Amino acid sequence: MQYFPQMFDETAQVALLAAARLVIADAPLFAPTMPRSGNKMSVRMTNCGPFGWVTDKERGYRYQPTHPMTGKTWPPIPPSLLDLWDEVAGYPLPPEACLINYYEGQAKMGLHQDKDEEDFSAPVLSVSLGDTGLFRVGGRSRQDPTRKLELKSGDVVVLGGEDRLAYHGIDRILPGTSDLIAEGGRLNLTLRRVTKPK
Ligand code: SIN
Ligand code: FE2
Numbered sequence: 001m002q003y004f005p006q007m008f009d010e011t012a013q014v015a016l017l018a019a020a021r022l023v024i025a026d027a028p029l030f031a032p033t034m035p036r037s038g039n040k041m042s043v044r045m046t047n048c049g050p051f052g053w054v055t056d057k058e059r060g061y062r063y064q065p066t067h068p069m070t071g072k073t074w075p076p077i078p079p080s081l082l083d084l085w086d087e088v089a090g091y092p093l094p095p096e097a098c099l100i101n102y103y104e105g106q107a108k109m110g111l112h113q114d115k116d117e118e119d120f121s122a123p124v125l126s127v128s129l130g131d132t133g134l135f136r137v138g139g140r141s142r143q144d145p146t147r148k149l150e151l152k153s154g155d156v157v158v159l160g161g162e163d164r165l166a167y168h169g170i171d172r173i174l175p176g177t178s179d180l181i182a183e184g185g186r187l188n189l190t191l192r193r194v195t196k197p198k
Pocket of ligand 2: 112113114168
């Protein structure tokens with residue numbers, strides 16, 4: 001795991017937020033539901049890029065090229081995120097998916113592995129915007145000890161190599177810790193490769 005605090009300065013955060021708002025205008029945030037139980041996740045999400053990560057009761061976790069509500073293809077990944085990937089991913093091909101999670105109020109994300117991709121040789125790269133998130137990261141087994149990290153607006157985390165399949169989650173957000181997002185809350189953008197290179 002690599003942690004780059006304040007990789008995006010305030011100006012860059014404002015610009016990235018504007019780009020994320022354009023994505024959301026085209027591909028609205030939706031309320032994902034868990035496989036089988038159909039329970040709603042507490043985050044809302046959307047995506048940009050050739051593929052997007054979605055989940056619902058009937059079909060579970062998967063990547064697909066279209067938005068589950070609008071049926072439209074996802075908007076493109078903002079150029080600043082493609083540049084970030086080139087700078088820190090250490091992987092020769094561009095990201096194929098950018099999942100955007102929006103946390104407000106009590107929203108959280110339970111400990112999980114990112115393992116719906118066909119190939120784990122590329123890292124997962126995440127950018128935080130807005131309110132601080134209490135990130136928890138452990139090892140490749142759910143039982144491994146975990147540590148906590150406060151992810152602030154502009155911070156970048158890379159899960160790659162040995163830590164590509166590390167369990168991670170967000171315990172909660174700290175409301176009111178940033179004024180970047182006028183409505184409050186936290187956006188997290190994660191860049192992933194989805195397919196195996198041919
Ligand atoms: C995720 O694991 O998809 C999100 C992590 C985060 O919000 O920082
Ligand atoms: Fe994740």
